[in-house]
Amino acid sequence: MTAAGAAVAVLLALLPLAVHNAYFINGMILVFIYGTAAEAWNLLGGYAGQLSFGHAVFFGLGAYTSTMLLARAGISPWLGIWAAAGLAAAVSLVVGLPTFRLRRHYFALATLALAELVRVLFLNWNLVGAAVGLYLPVRLMNQSWAMIWNTKTPYYYIALVLFGAACGAGAWVGRVRLGLYLRAIDEDEDAAAALGIPALRYKLLMMGASAALTALAGSVFAQYVLYIDPSTVLDPLRSVLFAIMALFGGRGTVAGPAIGAGFLILLSQYLGGALGGFGRGYDYVVYGLLIMWIAAYEPRGLLGLVRRLRPRPTAAPGPEVRPATHGADTRGPRPAPALLLEVAGLAKRFGGLRALDGVDLEVRRGEIVGILGPNGAGKSTLFDCITGYLPASGGRIVLHRAGGPRLLAGRPPHWIAQQGLARTFQLIRVFPGLTVLEHLLIGQEHRGESIAAALRPSPPAVRDRAEGLLRFVGLEAHRNAPAAALSYGQQKLLAFAMALVRHPPLMLLDEPVAGVNLTVVERLKDYILAQNDAGTTFLVIEHNMDALMALADRLYFMANGRVVVEGPPEAIQQSDEALNLYYGR
Amino acid sequence: MNLLLTAVVQGLIMGLVYALVSLGLGLIWGVVDVVNFAHAEYMMWAMYATYFAVAGFHLDLLAALPIVVALGFLAGVCTYAVLIRRIMSAPAVTQIFTTFGLLFFLRYSAFAAFGPDFRGITWPPAGGSVLILGVPIGAAQVDAALAALITFGLLHAFLQWTKTGKALQATAQNPAAALALGIEVERMYMLAWGLSIATAAVGGAFLLTFYQVSPTVGDAFLLLMFASVVLGGFGSVLGPLLGGVVIGLVESVAGNLVSPTFKLALVFGALLLVLFLRPGGLLGQERRG
Numbered sequence: 054m055t056a057a058g059a060a061v062a063v064l065l066a067l068l069p070l071a072v073h074n075a076y077f078i079n080g081m082i083l084v085f086i087y088g089t090a091a092e093a094w095n096l097l098g099g100y101a102g103q104l105s106f107g108h109a110v111f112f113g114l115g116a117y118t119s120t121m122l123l124a125r126a127g128i129s130p131w132l133g134i135w136a137a138a139g140l141a142a143a144v145s146l147v148v149g150l151p152t153f154r155l156r157r158h159y160f161a162l163a164t165l166a167l168a169e170l171v172r173v174l175f176l177n178w179n180l181v182g183a184a185v186g187l188y189l190p191v192r193l194m195n196q197s198w199a200m201i202w203n204t205k206t207p208y209y210y211i212a213l214v215l216f217g218a219a220c221g222a223g224a225w226v227g228r229v230r231l232g233l234y235l236r237a238i239d240e241d242e243d244a245a246a247a248l249g250i251p252a253l254r255y256k257l258l259m260m261g262a263s264a265a266l267t268a269l270a271g272s273v274f275a276q277y278v279l280y281i282d283p284s285t286v287l288d289p290l291r292s293v294l295f296a297i298m299a300l301f302g303g304r305g306t307v308a309g310p311a312i313g314a315g316f317l318i319l320l321s322q323y324l325g326g327a328l329g330g331f332g333r334g335y336d337y338v339v340y341g342l343l344i345m346w347i348a349a350y351e352p353r354g355l356l357g358l359v360r361r362l363r364p365r366p367t368a369a370p371g372p373e374v375r376p377a378t379h380g381a382d383t384r385g386p387r388p389a390p391a392l393l394l395e396v397a398g399l400a401k402r403f404g405g406l407r408a409l410d411g412v413d414l415e416v417r418r419g420e421i422v423g424i425l426g427p428n429g430a431g432k433s434t435l436f437d438c439i440t441g442y443l444p445a446s447g448g449r450i451v452l453h454r455a456g457g458p459r460l461l462a463g464r465p466p467h468w469i470a471q472q473g474l475a476r477t478f479q480l481i482r483v484f485p486g487l488t489v490l491e492h493l494l495i496g497q498e499h500r501g502e503s504i505a506a507a508l509r510p511s512p513p514a515v516r517d518r519a520e521g522l523l524r525f526v527g528l529e530a531h532r533n534a535p536a537a538a539l540s541y542g543q544q545k546l547l548a549f550a551m552a553l554v555r556h557p558p559l560m561l562l563d564e565p566v567a568g569v570n571l572t573v574v575e576r577l578k579d580y581i582l583a584q585n586d587a588g589t590t591f592l593v594i595e596h597n598m599d600a601l602m603a604l605a606d607r608l609y610f611m612a613n614g615r616v617v618v619e620g621p622p623e624a625i626q627q628s629d630e631a632l633n634l635y636y637g638r
Numbered sequence: 639m640n641l642l643l644t645a646v647v648q649g650l651i652m653g654l655v656y657a658l659v660s661l662g663l664g665l666i667w668g669v670v671d672v673v674n675f676a677h678a679e680y681m682m683w684a685m686y687a688t689y690f691a692v693a694g695f696h697l698d699l700l701a702a703l704p705i706v707v708a709l710g711f712l713a714g715v716c717t718y719a720v721l722i723r724r725i726m727s728a729p730a731v732t733q734i735f736t737t738f739g740l741l742f743f744l745r746y747s748a749f750a751a752f753g754p755d756f757r758g759i760t761w762p763p764a765g766g767s768v769l770i771l772g773v774p775i776g777a778a779q780v781d782a783a784l785a786a787l788i789t790f791g792l793l794h795a796f797l798q799w800t801k802t803g804k805a806l807q808a809t810a811q812n813p814a815a816a817l818a819l820g821i822e823v824e825r826m827y828m829l830a831w832g833l834s835i836a837t838a839a840v841g842g843a844f845l846l847t848f849y850q851v852s853p854t855v856g857d858a859f860l861l862l863m864f865a866s867v868v869l870g871g872f873g874s875v876l877g878p879l880l881g882g883v884v885i886g887l888v889e890s891v892a893g894n895l896v897s898p899t900f901k902l903a904l905v906f907g908a909l910l911l912v913l914f915l916r917p918g919g920l921l922g923q924e925r926r927g
Contacts, residue, residue, distance in 0.1 A: 166906040334746035341743025348736040349724040
């Protein structure tokens with residue numbers, strides 16, 4: 054791919070020497086400018102899955118900033134475009150902070166509305182020319198410092214360099230850890246947070262980068278067309294166009310937006326020439342049809358269509374490797390375990406319903422503690438409150454770590470996960486499009502991971518750990534298979550292994566063996582015991598009584614949002630109160 | 639005081655019209671769980687259909703109305719059967735992408751067919767103005783508001799008191815359970831699309847009596863529709879009604895008392911405020927994450 058990319062770059066660089074057709078060169082300049090914006094959109098919308106329909110704002114900000122600086126202050130666009138990029142990035146972060154709380158449709162809608170808002174403001178803002186717009190100072194024609202020429206060649210190379218940079222940024226993100234984190238955030242943000250991935254930070258990073266690149270494209274566009282007004286550079290249709298180019302070519306890839314931009318721009322140029330007038334909108338009719346067709350038949354875009362023609366080798370299921378079994382007899386008594394997790398008076402109300410009604414619970418280092426109880430007892434709600442997925446209505450949650458106690462209540466899930474608390478979900482949550490190995494790579498420790506670190510590939514230690522865990526749970530034959538291709542039992546193993554990568558001191562398992570066959574139940578039990586030997590403390594919700602009896606050192610029996618009985622498994626088994634509640638007698 | 643009363647009455651009347659054209663958007667969102675970014679384009683096509691029926695075939699608006707509404711229903715059913723059915727289980731990204739494709743296709747095929755000109759009709763009953771609470775309001779607007787109330791009443795009655803209507807509601811709340819009960823969910827989706835576009839057609843037809851149509855008329859309405867639906871919630875028929883009226887009031891009061899230039903900006907601002915304050919939608923009816 055890199056060799057192919059370099060070849061394309063050289064070809065494009067040599068193109069103006071061979072082709073002198075101004076119409077075609079103009080088309081290519083537009084392809085590069087729109088391609089840059091589509092690649093920029095793809096950083097946020099493709100990799101991180103945040104669909105923005107407001108990127109015209111950044112394009113317009115770029116165009117207006119560098120133009121204002123040149124026309125009003127005489128500052129060279131060579132400097133002005135960077136000011137434009139910086140301003141757009143700053144605005145995007147201010148906008149992104151509240152907007153990222155919204156999901157999918159609402160995010161798309163909010164960006165659309167924001168873009169309209171900005172357009173209306175610019176239409177009425179006299180300083181920037183209001184509806185009349187701004188002309189670039191053509192008296193500076195052919196003065197290189199003003200970035201204005203009457204030939205197309207300089208623009209061609211500027212746009213090409215920018216486009217190359219945008220593709221490079223996309224390729225980089227695709228190759229480093231950050232790319233994996235973003236795909237995980239795109240597929241299931243909550244599950245990503247359970248691994249400690251700070252979703253908001255990375256989404257803001259992509260938003261800033263995306264806005265800055267789009268603004269650069271806007272600045273260069275203004276320098277090229279020499280006239281800007283709100284209905285061209287701030288047109289909401291332009292935002293949609295950036296998105297459509299990326300989606301059409303194949304979002305979340307480097308080649309996709311580039312292909313999409315090339316295809317759609319050149320198509321519209323051709324239709325404009327052949328069918329008589331860009332103005333009639335035939336090109337958009339064809340766009341619309343193509344978009345619907347490709348969405349219905351190949352959601353991965355043109356690139357997906359190409360990939361379909363090349364069947365990929367699928368990994369044959371290899372022999373399953375069983376780990377060494379660890380029996381209960383190897384565990385032995387532990388010396389005076391210290392307190393690890395302390396829950397006191399935890400309450401959670403949903404309206405009038407008391408899902409948790411003053412839960413007290415303690416987990417000590419090295420223990421396996423079980424939570425048992427009828428459906429609706431509040432077990433999963435308890436986990437959600439401990440791990441930050443639900444805000445508690447009252448009470449205290451304290452994690453006692455080497456560095457001192459940490460109060461967990463009111464903290465976001467990724468922060469809690471970074472304190473060393475891993476969890477799995479009752480309804481299995483893996484990332485369908487990520488491969489098995491990728492799941493394990495993103496499971497690495499995220500505490501103290503800087504942005505610079507996320508911009509590098511996974512370190513060898515993480516890779517070794519991932520390989521080891523792959524063997525441990527017997528999934529190494531499936532390492533390159535997407536999680537969606539795994540069976541339910543294998544997905545459970547994967548979710549378990551993924552949470553183990555960072556050696557969490559405490560793991561919360563929500564029904565780890567529910568819904569899997571007996572062989573996998575036995576294997577999971579073995580893994581939990583083995584991991585417990587290796588130093589991980591477990592808090593386990595489970596309905597499978599046999600499994601729980603074999604695993605747990607202590608049990609809490611919950612009903613109606615309270616802990617009813619607590620003690621060793623045998624004691625709970627003989628508690629009439631617990632049995633009556635459990636079986637509804 | 640008089641200015642405020644005028645603004646409120648005008649806002650109420652226009653709000654009912656916004657509610658009518660938004661109703662179908664909320665219906666599909668609620669029942670089919672697809673956000674149709676092309677909804678305003680269907681309204682635009684209904685306006686053209688009305689224009690040609692009235693100006694071309696010299697039909698009375700009320701005679702043209704059943705034809706336009708039937709065509710709208712058919713267009714909705716076909717859209718579901720041909721396109722939407724294939725993307726029902728696709729990710730939200732693909733769904734949004736698809737309806738944007740639909741938007742492009744519908745808008746620019748109208749552009750290619752009819753050109754950029756503005757067209758309108760005159761309908762004698764919509765001439766002149768009437769006094770409501772002492773405020774003169776165009777008869778055309780009042781007729782459209784009445785049509786909105788009748789449409790809302792009929793749809794509400796259909797959903798509440800017929801078996802099919804109940805089945806439609808069941809499908810909206812839990813398609814899997816509805817399927818298990820023997821409700822033909824596919825047909826319900828098709829019905830929802832038909833009803834959605836049919837109501838947009840009623841709105842479009844009456845809108846044409848005081849608002850000229852051009853291929854880009856949807857631009858002015860798309861975000862207004864979304865604002866109405868998000869504001870009111872899309873679980874019921876009454877949600878968009880409430881939302882539409884609130885948006886009409888915001889627009890009218892802001893336009894009359896603050897500044898006409900920024901009235902749309904204020905509407906979008908209101909939409910953003912609702913989105914930020916209630917990220918899950920006002921009524922929190924979201925099924926998928």
